[in-house]
Amino acid sequence: TVTGGGNVAAWIAAPKGTHTFIGCSTYGRILSSNNSAPWGGYVMDGETSMTFENCTNYAEVQGSAYAGGFIAHVNQQVGAEKLTFLNCTNYGELSGGTVGGIMGHNRKNATFTNCVNDSNLTGSSHVGGIVALTSTNSSASMTLTGCRNYGSIQSSSGNAAGIVANNQITQCTMTDCVNVGDVVSSSQHVGGFVGWNAGGLTVERGLNAGDISGAHSAGIVGRSDTGKPVQLVDCANIGTIRQTVAEGSASN
Numbered sequence: 001t002v003t004g005g006g007n008v009a010a011w012i013a014a015p016k017g018t019h020t021f022i023g024c025s026t027y028g029r030i031l032s033s034n035n036s037a038p039w040g041g042y043v044m045d046g047e048t049s050m051t052f053e054n055c056t057n058y059a060e061v062q063g064s065a066y067a068g069g070f071i072a073h074v075n076q077q078v079g080a081e082k083l084t085f086l087n088c089t090n091y092g093e094l095s096g097g098t099v100g101g102i103m104g105h106n107r108k109n110a111t112f113t114n115c116v117n118d119s120n121l122t123g124s125s126h127v128g129g130i131v132a133l134t135s136t137n138s139s140a141s142m143t144l145t146g147c148r149n150y151g152s153i154q155s156s157s158g159n160a161a162g163i164v165a166n167n168q169i170t171q172c173t174m175t176d177c178v179n180v181g182d183v184v185s186s187s188q189h190v191g192g193f194v195g196w197n198a199g200g201l202t203v204e205r206g207l208n209a210g211d212i213s214g215a216h217s218a219g220i221v222g223r224s225d226t227g228k229p230v231q232l233v234d235c236a237n238i239g240t241i242r243q244t245v246a247e248g249s250a251s252n
Contacts, residue, residue, distance in 0.1 A: 020051045026059045026092075051084040059092045067096035068104035068132070069117070075107060083110040090117045099123035100132035101149065106169070107135045112144040117151050117181075125157040126195075128165035129181060134172065134199065141171040148178045149210075158187035161195040161222070162210055170228070171200040182211045186244075190214030191222035192237060200228035206235040213242040 050071070057069040066072040069090030074083065083106070090101040098104050101117025105126075117129040126133040129149025134142060142164075149162040159166040162179025166189075179192045189196035192208025196216075201224070208219040216223040219237025224230055 018049045020053070021055050022051075022053045024052075024055045026057045029060045029062070031062050049081045049083070051086075052088050053084075053086045055088045057088075057090045057092045061092055061094045061096070063096045065097050066104035066132075067094050067099045067123070069094060069101050069119075071103045071106075073105040074103075081108055083108050085110070085112045085115050087113070088115045091119050093119050093121075095122045097124045098126040098132045099128075100165070101129045101151065103131045105133045105135065106131055106142060107140060109140050110142045112142075112147050114146045115144070116147065117149045119151045120154075121151055122154045123156075125155060126159045126165045127153050127155040128160070128195070129153055129162045129179060131164045133159075133166045134164065134169035136168045136170075136199070140169055142169050142173070144172075144174045144177055146176050147174070149181045151181045153181055153183040155185040155190075155195075156187065158185050158189045158214070159195040160185045160189070160214065161191045161193055162208065163193045165195045166198075167194050167196070167201055168198045169200075171202075173202045173204075174206060175204045177203075177206050179208045179210050182239075183213070183217075184211075185214035185217075188215035188217075189222045190217040192219045192239060193235075194221045195223070197221055197224040197230065198226050200226070200230070202229075202231045202233070203235055204231075204233045206232070208235075208237045208239050211240045211242070213244060215244050217241055217243055 061067050099121050102115050121127050130147050153160050160183050220235050
């Protein structure tokens with residue numbers, strides 16, 4: 001068990017330089033008592049290029065701010081920095097504010113290939129099976145290929161999805177991804193793939209089989225507010241969609 005009142009991680013708290021993790025596993029519990037600090041199964045706060053290959057998180061990660069099965073939070077894109085995830089799986093139950101099965105908050109170039117979340121995720125806002133939140137960044141893009149979510153996703157304040165809860169990055173591309181887990185929010189912006197999109201987005205050959213419940217909810221994208229291109233190509237939804245009225249909003 002790893003506990004602390006600040007930035008908490010099982011492997012490296014705040015790495016600098018280039019780091020590679022191959023065939024690694026994390027077990028136990030990672031707990032933070034700091035309401036504003038990030039915590040992650042492997043890395044808390046990244047300022048560098050990192051590669052994760054054939055890695056697994058089994059650890060329970062619990063706190064109140066950013067949480068991720070592998071990385072909790074990364075800083076702004078600098079130069080050619082890049083995050084690479086290949087064949088990585090999260091089995092650990094995660095809870096917090098902004099919660100992602102693989103990664104909590106991304107602001108860098110990143111690729112996720114054949115990554116899986118197979119556990120339940122619970123958060124107050126921005127809860128995603130693979131990535132919770134991507135922030136606006138004019139020089140960064142994110143690609144997810146063959147990624148899958150099997151866990152249930154629950155957010156009390158909205159922005160919940162099986163793949164990426166809130167996308168604001170310049171270009172996010174998802175190809176051959178699948179969501180099977182149910183996605184539920186007592187608020188709004190709920191989707192099988194993206195809860196709220198405010199960036200460039202392409203989803204190709206996406207399948208949602210999970211039930212989706214919340215205001216502004218849909219099988220692929222719950223809500224999209226962007227001047228950037230959005231493309232949905234050969235996608236399908238076979239899950240049940242339940243539209244609810246968010247607290248404080250009125251029905252039409």
